Amino acid sequence: MIVRMSRLSYRYPGSEDWVLKDVNFEADAGEFVLLVGPSGCGKSTFARVFNGLIPHFYGGELVGEIEVCGMDPREHPTYEFAECVGFVFQNPENQLFFTSVERELAFGLENLGLPREEISRRVEQALREYQLAELRDRSPYELSGGQQQRLAIASVMVMQPKILVLDEPTANLDPFTAVRVLALVRRKTIEEGVAAIVIEHRLEVALPFATRMVVMVNGQIVDDGNPAEVIARQKHVVGRPQALELVERLIQAGLSLEVEKPSPEHIALSIVRAYKVGEHAARRKRGSPG
Amino acid sequence: MLHEGNVVVQVRDLYYTYPGGIEALKGVDLEVYQGEVLAIMGENGAGKTTLVKHFNGILKPTRGQVLVKGIDTRHASVAELSRIVGFVFQNPDHQLFADTVYEEVAFALRNFGYPEHVIESRVKWALNLMDLWKYRTRSPFSLSVGERKRLTIASVLAYDPEIIVLDEPTAGQDHLQKEKISEIIHLLRLMGKTVVIVTHDVEFVTEHVDRVAVMARGKILAVGPPQRVLCDPRLLREARLVAPQLVRLSLILRRHGILNEGEYEWRADKLAPKLIKALRGGADGGSPGI
Numbered sequence: 387m388i389v390r391m392s393r394l395s396y397r398y399p400g401s402e403d404w405v406l407k408d409v410n411f412e413a414d415a416g417e418f419v420l421l422v423g424p425s426g427c428g429k430s431t432f433a434r435v436f437n438g439l440i441p442h443f444y445g446g447e448l449v450g451e452i453e454v455c456g457m458d459p460r461e462h463p464t465y466e467f468a469e470c471v472g473f474v475f476q477n478p479e480n481q482l483f484f485t486s487v488e489r490e491l492a493f494g495l496e497n498l499g500l501p502r503e504e505i506s507r508r509v510e511q512a513l514r515e516y517q518l519a520e521l522r523d524r525s526p527y528e529l530s531g532g533q534q535q536r537l538a539i540a541s542v543m544v545m546q547p548k549i550l551v552l553d554e555p556t557a558n559l560d561p562f563t564a565v566r567v568l569a570l571v572r573r574k575t576i577e578e579g580v581a582a583i584v585i586e587h588r589l590e591v592a593l594p595f596a597t598r599m600v601v602m603v604n605g606q607i608v609d610d611g612n613p614a615e616v617i618a619r620q621k622h623v624v625g626r627p628q629a630l631e632l633v634e635r636l637i638q639a640g641l642s643l644e645v646e647k648p649s650p651e652h653i654a655l656s657i658v659r660a661y662k663v664g665e666h667a668a669r670r671k672r673g674s675p676g
Numbered sequence: 677m678l679h680e681g682n683v684v685v686q687v688r689d690l691y692y693t694y695p696g697g698i699e700a701l702k703g704v705d706l707e708v709y710q711g712e713v714l715a716i717m718g719e720n721g722a723g724k725t726t727l728v729k730h731f732n733g734i735l736k737p738t739r740g741q742v743l744v745k746g747i748d749t750r751h752a753s754v755a756e757l758s759r760i761v762g763f764v765f766q767n768p769d770h771q772l773f774a775d776t777v778y779e780e781v782a783f784a785l786r787n788f789g790y791p792e793h794v795i796e797s798r799v800k801w802a803l804n805l806m807d808l809w810k811y812r813t814r815s816p817f818s819l820s821v822g823e824r825k826r827l828t829i830a831s832v833l834a835y836d837p838e839i840i841v842l843d844e845p846t847a848g849q850d851h852l853q854k855e856k857i858s859e860i861i862h863l864l865r866l867m868g869k870t871v872v873i874v875t876h877d878v879e880f881v882t883e884h885v886d887r888v889a890v891m892a893r894g895k896i897l898a899v900g901p902p903q904r905v906l907c908d909p910r911l912l913r914e915a916r917l918v919a920p921q922l923v924r925l926s927l928i929l930r931r932h933g934i935l936n937e938g939e940y941e942w943r944a945d946k947l948a949p950k951l952i953k954a955l956r957g958g959a960d961g962g963s964p965g966i
Contacts, residue, residue, distance in 0.1 A: 424850045425821050476848070531720045557848040560719040560876045561918040587850050590879055590921055625851035628879065628944045629921040635948035641955055650921040654928035661934050661955055 388548055388581050389413040389436070394450035396431060396440060405431045407605040409450070415548065415579040418572055420586060420596035420613060422624045428605040429553075429585045436551050436583070437471040438464045455548055468494065472542030476554040478534040482526035487518055487537055490526055494545050508544045516540040516570070532563035539567065543574065550574065550582045556591060564591045571595070589617070590627040594649035614648045629653050682710035684839055684870050685731055685761075690740035692726055700726040702894035703740070708839070713861060713871045715881045715902075718891035719916040724874045727891070728841050731872070732761040745838070759788065762832030766844040768824035769817075771831075777803065777819070778812040781831045788835055802834035805863070822853035829860060839870040846877045858884060878906060882920045882942045890915045907940050922947055 389412060396406040405428045413419055423429050434440040438459030441448045452458055455470035475481055484490040491512050495505040513519040516536045521529060526537055535555060542550065550571060556564035572595040574580040586592040593599075599613040601620045608623075609616050617626050618634065626634075629650040636643055636657070643656045685708035692701040700723045708714055716724045729735040730742045733749045733756075742749045745760055765771050774780040781802055785795045803809040806826040811819060816827055825845070832840060845857050861884050864871050875881060881888055882902050889899045892915045898905050905911065909927065912919050919927075922942040929935040934954050941947035 424852060554848060558720075560916065561878065562719060562916040565918065587848065623851065625854070627921055628942065629925055631944035632922065632925070632948055632951075635944055636951060636955075639948070639952045641952065650925040651928060654925040657925075657929060657951060657955070658932045658934065661932070664955055 387412045388415055388455060389583075390451070390453045391435075392451040394435070394448070394452055396435065396448045397446055399445040399447075401446070405605050406435075409605075409607055411600070411607060411610075413549070413581045413583065415581055416575050416597075418575045418582045418584065418595050418597045420584055420589075420592050420599045421602065422586065422589070422599065423602035424623065427602045429602050432602065433473070433551050433553050433583065433585060435459065436549060437467040437473055438462065439473070468547075469498065469545055470548050472539075472545060472547035472550045474535075474538050474542055474550070474552045474555055476557050478531075478538035479527070481538055482534060482541075485525055486523050487526060487529075488513070488522045490537060490541050491518075491544050494541060498545070508546075512540040512544045516543075531558045532560070532567070535559060535563070535567055536570075539570065546578075548580060550580050552582065552584045552586075554585050554587070556586065556588065561591060564588065568592055568595045589625060590629075593617075593627065593630075594647055594652075614645065617648070683707045684710045684745055685872075686741075686743040687727070687730070688741045688743075690727070690730065690742060691738045692723075692730070692735060693738045694726075700894055701738075704891075704894070704896055706889055706896060706899065708870060708872060710838075710870055711865075711868055712887060713865055713873065713885045715873045715875055715885040715888045716891060717875060717878070717881065717888055717915070717917055722891040722915070723894040724891055725843060728763075728843065728872060728874055731757070731839065731841055732763055733757040734763075755787075758784075758837070759835065760837055761839045761841060762835070762837035764825075764828050764832055764840065764842045764845065766847060768821070768828045771828045772816040772824060775815060776813055777808060777816055777827060780816050780827060781834045784831060784835050798834045798836075802830040805833065806830040806860075822849060822856065825849070825853070826856070826860070837869075839872065840864060841872045841874070843874045844876070845873060846875065846880050854880070876917075878918060878920045882906060890917065892916070903940070906942075 391409055391411045394406060394409040395404050397404045421429055431440065436454055441460060442464050448460060482490055484493060488509060491509045492505055495508060513522055518537060518540060521533060526534060529537065556567055559567065571582050575582050584592060593613055596613045599616040600607055601609040601616060601624060603623060609620050614630060617624060617630055630648055633643060633645055633653055641660060643660055645656045646652050687704055687706040690701050690704040693699045704727060718724050726735065730737065730749060731744060733752055733754045736750050744757055749757060772780060774783055778799055781799045782795050785798055800809065803812060806829060808823065808827055808830060816824060819827060846854050849857065861871060885902060887899060888902050888905045890897045890905055890911060897915055898911050906920055907923050920942045923940055926935055926940050930937060941950065
């Protein structure tokens with residue numbers, strides 16, 4: 387387990403109320419954890435615990451057990467997590483500082499004191515992977531929302547973190563761009579074993595990529611598990627995409643469907659399979675001597 | 677449902693070039709009918725927001741013409757047009773500024789010179805409608821994101837504009853807030869308002885609008901009922917939009933002969949019975965298709 391938290395609670399300085407209450411959470415390499423819950427439920431606070439922004443930057447009181455990449459964020463300064471935890475905010479402008487895309491990507495690596503060749507190798511790779519090569523000399527502020535979001539993720543990914551925490555990464559993106567950004571994140575979890583913790587309201591966009599779904603309400607984790615099953619239990623809190631409602635209605639009608647992933651395409655294929663099985667059985671029945 | 681004779685906004689061959697030289701609109705023609713709910717969709721940077729900013733005169737045409745209730749926006753002030761067209765911005769914080777929730781809603785009414793007793797009853801009506809009267813003495817900034825969104829809607833509703841423009845009303849909103857916004861749009865429809873929604877949210881659009889205008893690269897590619905526009909894969913690809921979930925699913929089912937050509941249902945409660953029949957039909961040796 388690359389993240390381990392047990393009975394974790396937190397309150398902001400000067401506040402009586404606990405924002406996180408007795409949170410138990412673990413994440414393993416390669417997981418894509420979709421974290422959802424009503425606005426104000428503590429998701430963003432939770433995300434800021436991973437790299438020690440809480441408590442180092444925000445102050446307050448953090449109690450319970452926590453281990454991220456083998457370290458307790460309370461005992462290590464935030465910069466020690468730079469190589470372990472990548473954090474991307476909802477609004478990418480908040481984390482872009484430099485005059486060019488290339489500088490933006492190189493900055494963190496220079497800070498790590500990596501050799502020049504290694505820096506340029508990683509920067510070139512990121513420019514390619516995130517389709518930023520043509521924009522390398524542009525100012526980050528001139529880029530479109532989707533380009534900025536790709537740059538924000540790329541500038542975090544060049545550090546090769548083991549954990550990627552994304553706080554509503556697609557809130558300002560059109561669906562097409564949103565899917566592309568999340569697909570990139572999923573690829574990192576598969577190819578490089580990155581553990582991704584993704585906060586997202588748009589289930590229909592994020593669900594197909596999630597290996598696991600966690601629901602937070604009022605500072606507590608109220609559900610954690612297989613995304614389709616979690617949605618079936620928590621639809622009153624998190625909503626339910628139309629495609630999953632369809633699955634539920636078909637299953638209620640007594641049809642057996644095996645849905646591999648909660649995307650419309652996967653669901654359609656499982657319906658096609660069920661249809662073919664039915665057709666096949668009917669043909670055999672007709673063919674058999676009566 | 678549409679009163680085609682009653683055009684409230686007429687956009688004729690509209691071009692707009694930003695002072696920096698970026699040509700955001702390149703010959704847009706559009707008619708908005710009285711009492712309809714119209715969605716304007718398209719990828720980031722397609723020109724959606726630039727277009728609607730012409731409706732209340734914040735932007736003036738570089739070329740072409742925009743008529744609002746017959747008034748040419750080039751010859752009218754923003755204040756004058758604002759009484760007809762109320763604008764709810766994507767980020768409520770760009771719009772809120774008063775010390776209390778009450779004052780926020782009263783502000784525009786005072787500007788329009790209504791007598792105090794009218795202001796009082798209008799503010800009370802609008803805040804009650806948005807379920808915010810209980811917060812009337814609080815600072816707008818102490819409200820949650822969803823509540824702030826509703827407050828901006830209340831302050832627009834209070835002065836009773838005929839046309840209401842909502843820019844990305846569901847972006848970054850959780851499930852419950854989205855439900856509330858659905859109810860609000862339903863309410864506006866009952867009040868006979870003309871509603872223009874700029875949005876990326878295809879699932880929301882399929883449920884709530886009469887017509888969709890699809891934009892790409894400063895032009896309108898198509899206008900029509902969502903049943904037609906959002907089921908056209910070629911058009912959606914060109915506009916870089918993603919089809920509603922059940923449309924994506926139906927496309928695959930059609931390819932396998934489970935649904936007939938041209939057949940779509942995007943509500944699970946409508947599609948499920950059809951599929952149940954088809955799947956059972958298959959088992960009884962029924963005909964392919966429905």
